[in-house]
Amino acid sequence: MKKRMILFVLLLIILILCLYQGRDKYRTWTGEETSEAFTNPRTGWYCQYDIHDTDAMRREADNNNALKIVLLTMDLKKEADKEQLSAEILDALEQALLAAEEAEVSVIFRAAYDWKGEYEDPPRSHILSHTGEICGVLNRHAQQIMGVQAGFLGPWGEWHATDYVEYDTKEKPFQIEFLEHLLENLDARIPVGVRKPQFIRQALKYDLKTDRLGIYNDGLFGSDTDLGTYKDGERDRRESLEFLEKTVSTSFNGGEMPYVSEVSDVNNAVKELSMMHASYLNGYADQAVISQWKEQTFEDMSGYDYITSHLGYRIWVEKVRFPQKLKKGKEVTVEGIVRNSGFSYIPSDMEAFLKIQSEDSQQILPLSFSADAKDKGEFYVDFVPDGRFGKDEKTEELDIYIMFGLPGTEKIEPVRLANEGHFTEGGWFLIGDDR
Numbered sequence: 503m504k505k506r507m508i509l510f511v512l513l514l515i516i517l518i519l520c521l522y523q524g525r526d527k528y529r530t531w532t533g534e535e536t537s538e539a540f541t542n543p544r545t546g547w548y549c550q551y552d553i554h555d556t557d558a559m560r561r562e563a564d565n566n567n568a569l570k571i572v573l574l575t576m577d578l579k580k581e582a583d584k585e586q587l588s589a590e591i592l593d594a595l596e597q598a599l600l601a602a603e604e605a606e607v608s609v610i611f612r613a614a615y616d617w618k619g620e621y622e623d624p625p626r627s628h629i630l631s632h633t634g635e636i637c638g639v640l641n642r643h644a645q646q647i648m649g650v651q652a653g654f655l656g657p658w659g660e661w662h663a664t665d666y667v668e669y670d671t672k673e674k675p676f677q678i679e680f681l682e683h684l685l686e687n688l689d690a691r692i693p694v695g696v697r698k699p700q701f702i703r704q705a706l707k708y709d710l711k712t713d714r715l716g717i718y719n720d721g722l723f724g725s726d727t728d729l730g731t732y733k734d735g736e737r738d739r740r741e742s743l744e745f746l747e748k749t750v751s752t753s754f755n756g757g758e759m760p761y762v763s764e765v766s767d768v769n770n771a772v773k774e775l776s777m778m779h780a781s782y783l784n785g786y787a788d789q790a791v792i793s794q795w796k797e798q799t800f801e802d803m804s805g806y807d808y809i810t811s812h813l814g815y816r817i818w819v820e821k822v823r824f825p826q827k828l829k830k831g832k833e834v835t836v837e838g839i840v841r842n843s844g845f846s847y848i849p850s851d852m853e854a855f856l857k858i859q860s861e862d863s864q865q866i867l868p869l870s871f872s873a874d875a876k877d878k879g880e881f882y883v884d885f886v887p888d889g890r891f892g893k894d895e896k897t898e899e900l901d902i903y904i905m906f907g908l909p910g911t912e913k914i915e916p917v918r919l920a921n922e923g924h925f926t927e928g929g930w931f932l933i934g935d936d937r
Contacts, residue, residue, distance in 0.1 A: 527826040529897075531933050535818045535843060536922045539807040543908050543915040544608045544648050544753070544849065545814030546570045547785025552577065553591075553598035563605035571648060571782050572605075574598055576613040578632060578654075582624040587635050595636065599643040603911050610756075610782065611640060612651040612718075614659030621657035623665055626676060629654055630683050637687035644689040645911050648782070649754035651695045651718045652681060660720060661697040662730070669700070677701065678708050685714060691851075693754035699742045700734040702749060716750055717778060719757030723766035723791060739765075747777040753814060753846040758784030759791035766791050768798040768805030772812075779846040779876075781814035811920075815852075816844035817879065818920040819904060822933050828858070828887040828895040837882035838904075840873070843920065848873040849908060852917070854881045857903040857930060863890040869904075903930040 541547075548571035551559045563569050576595060581587050602609045613636060615624055633654065640647055653659025655677060661667045668675040681701070684694060695718040696702060705712050721729025732742040746755075755778050759766065765774075785792065795805035822838035836856055842848050854869035865888040873879035887895070907914035907929065916929025924932045 528823050529826050531822045531824075533819045533821070533933075534922045535841070535920050537801075537803065538920070539803065539811035540918050540920075541568055541570050541810065542814065542816075542917050543570055543910075545781050545844070545846075546783075546810065547813075548573050548610060548756075548782050549786045550575060550784065551598075553594050556598050556601040559598075559607075560601060560605055563607055569607060571610060572602060572607050573610045573612065573651075573784075574602065575617065576611070576636070577617050578613055578615045578624075579617075581632065582615050582622070582628065585628055585631055587632050592635060592639055595639050596642075599639070599646060603643065603646050606910070606915075608648040609643070609646055610648050610651060612653040612659050614653050614657070616657045619657050621663060626666070629666075629680060633680070633684055634687050637684070637689075640692065641689040643911075644691050645909060647692050649693040649695055649716065649752075650684070650688060652684060652697070652701075655680065658720075661701070674708055675704070678704055678710065681705060682708075682710055685710065690714075693752040695754055695756075698731050698734070699745050703734075703745070706749075712749070713751050716752045716754040717746060717757075718755075719778070720760070722757040722759045722783070723763055723771060723774075724759065724761045725763055726765060728765075729760065743774055743777045746779070750779055751847070753779060753781045753849055755779045755846065756782035756813075758787055760788055762790045762794050766794060768795050768800050768809070771795065771805070772800060772809065775809065775813070776845045781846045783809075783813065812844050814844050814846045815842050815848045815917075816920050817842050817848060817852075817906065817917065819931065819933070822902075822904070824897055824902065824933075826897060828897060828900075830889065830894075831886060833884055833886050835882060835884050836869075838880070840871075840879040840881065840906075842873070842877050842879065847876050848879050851909055852879075853907050853909065853914060855905045855907070856883055857901075857905070858887075858897075859901040859903065860895070860899075863888060865890075871906075902933045904933055905930045 549562055550573040553574055553576050559572055655666050656662050656664040666676045693714045693716055695716045702712055702715050705715060719728055719731050721731045726739060727733045732739045734742060798805040800808040817840050820839045820841045824836040825834040852871060854871040856867045856869055858865045867883050867885050869881040869883045871881040906917040919931050921931055
C-alpha cells in the first residue's frame with residue numbers, strides 16, 4: 503500500500519511538472535514616472551492669433567518647439583448685418599486652419615462679433631446662420647481642432663453684456679438654443695467649451711448631450727468667483743468646482759489668468775486645475791500669475807514647471823506583461839497598464855502600438871487601448887509572432903518598444919510618455935531597458 507502511495511505521488515509530481523513546462527511562461531516589467539517637465543500634443547500653453555495673422559503664428563511655431571496649441575479668433579463685427587458670411591472671411595478661416603496644420607499645432611477656435619468691448623447684438627437668425635457656415639469649414643479640419651469655445655454671444659464671445667443670455671426664464675433661453683445648434687452642426691469629434699459651469703447646468707436642464715461640453719474660464723484665479731465664472735445663485739466656488747469635477751467628461755478645459763489673487767497660489771491652482779480637468783492655459787497674455795508660479799515651488803520643482811507638465815494628460819506605463827519566449831505559429835498576449843497623473847483625461851482617440859525587434863527582424867502591432875478612468879488605461883494585443891523570428895525566440899534577447907500617439911491630419915503624433923527610461927526616434931519607448 504505504501505509503495506502504491508509513493509508511486510501515485512511521483513506520478514502526480516511528474517504530471518504537474520509536465521503541465522507547468524507546457525504552460526506559456528510570462529514575465530512582467532514595471533515602470534516608474536519621471537519628474538521631467540514636458541508638453542504633449544493638445545496640452546500646454548496656447549498663443550492667440552486672429553485668423554488673418556497666420557504669418558505671426560508660423561513664426562512663433564518655427565521658433566518655439568513647446569508651442570502645441572493656438573487660439574484662432576474670428577472677428578465677425580463687419581459681418582453682423584449680413585445673413586450669410588462673406589466668401590472672403592470664410593476663406594481666411596480656411597487658410598488659417600491650413601496654416602495651423604502646416605505648423606503642426608492644435609487649434610482652439612472662438613468667433614465673436616466684438617473684440618474691443620463695443621458689442622451690439624446681431625439678429626438671432628444671423629448668429630445661427632453664421633454658426634452653421636463656420637462649422638462647415640471647421641468640420642473639414644476636425645482632426646486639427648482641439649475644441650471650439652462657444653463664443654459668438656456678447657463682447658469677446660464671453661456670454662455677458664448681451665440680451666441673448668438669460669438665467670431666470672421659463673422658456674428655453676437663446677444661449678441654449680444656440681449651444682444646441684452649435685453641437686448639432688459641429689463634427690461629433692469636436693468638443694465645445696462654455697464660459698461658466700452654470701451653462702452646463704442649463705444644458706442638462708434642457709436635455710442637451712453634455713459629454714462634449716467643457717469650460718473656458720477667462721477669469722481663472724482672478725478673484726474668489728473667478729470674475730463671476732463661479733457666481734451661480736447660492737452656489738460658491740467649491741460647489742462649482744465639485745460640479746465640474748463630477749460632470750465634465752471632456753479634456754477640453756482651460757482659460758487664462760488675468761490677476762494675482764488670494765486663490766492664485768500654486769498649491770490651490772494645482773488642486774483646482776485638476777478638479778476642472780484643465781488641458782490648456784494662455785501663456786502669452788498677462789504674465790503676473792505665471793511669474794508667481796515660477797517663483798513658487800511645488801513637489802521639488804517650480805510651480806510653473808509642475809503645471810506645465812500636468813496640463814492635460816500625462817501618461818506613463820506602469821506595467822507590461824509579455825511572454826518569455828516567442829514560439830513560431832503560437833499565439834501570445836502582451837498586456838499592460840498605463841497611469842495618468844495629468845490634470846485631465848486621456849484623450850478618447852489615443853492610440854498605442856507595440857514593436858518587437860531583433861537584429862534582422864521587426865514586427866509592429868496596434869494595441870487595443872481603453873481608458874475608462876481618469877487615472878488609468880489598459881492595453882493588450884493577441885498575436886502570432888512573425889515567421890522571421892526564431893522558432894523559440896527569448897524576449898529578453900529582443901528589443902520590445904511601446905508607443906502612444908494621437909491622430910493628426912496626415913500621421914500619428916507621438917506622445918511623450920512620462921517614464922524613466924530610453925526613448926528612440928518617433929516616440930518609441932524601450933520596455934525593460936536599464937540604460
